[in-house]
Amino acid sequence: MNLALWAAAGLLAAVALLGGVTKTFVPKETLAAVPGGGWTGQAGTGFVKTLGVLEILAAAGLVLPSALGVAPVLVPVTAVCWTLLMAGAMITHGRRGEFAFVLLNLVYLAIAGFIAWGRLV
Template sequence: MNLTLWIAAGLLAAVALVGGVSKTFVPRERLAAAHGGGWTGDVGDGFVRTLGILELLAAAGLVLPAVTGIAPVLVPVTAGAWVLLMTGASITHGRRGERAFVALNLVYLALALVVAVGRFGPGSF
């Protein structure tokens, strides 16, 4: 159980890191031109950058508290926040008719839910 939760948290952290770096440092116009990034053309730079920073924080929050032993309760809290973020992402892509991205976001949501429930419950630190 512990290994499964570590793997799920690590995968989510990698996804969050890649998404966070791209949303924080890649120009919005370039993101809007990318496949699945059209939604960024409908919002402001500040919103996209804020999401990117939140994703970077999520990447850290899914792994670092457990690794350092400092406030490990932040791992399931972060996973719960990721569930909310992926809910919003699924709705956004759904409104745009991007079904493949909805499915992908739901996979990430399910992984985050496993981490949140597992780390709050039987696999807590």
């Protein structure tokens, strides 16, 4: 079980880090042109970059507390926060008719739920 939780946290951390770095450092106009990134065209630059920084912090929060043995309770807290972020992403993509991304966000939400449950039990 512990191995599965580490694998799930590592996968989700990689997803969060990639998304966070992209949102933080890639220009908004470039993001708006890629599939699934159209929502950034209507969002403010500050909002997109803030989401990016939060995703980078989530990547750290999913792995580092347990790896370092410092405040490991932050892992399930981060996972719960990620589920809320994915719920918002699902709503945003659903409103835009991007149902493949809704499904992808649902998968990420389920993985985060598994991490939260597994690390709290």
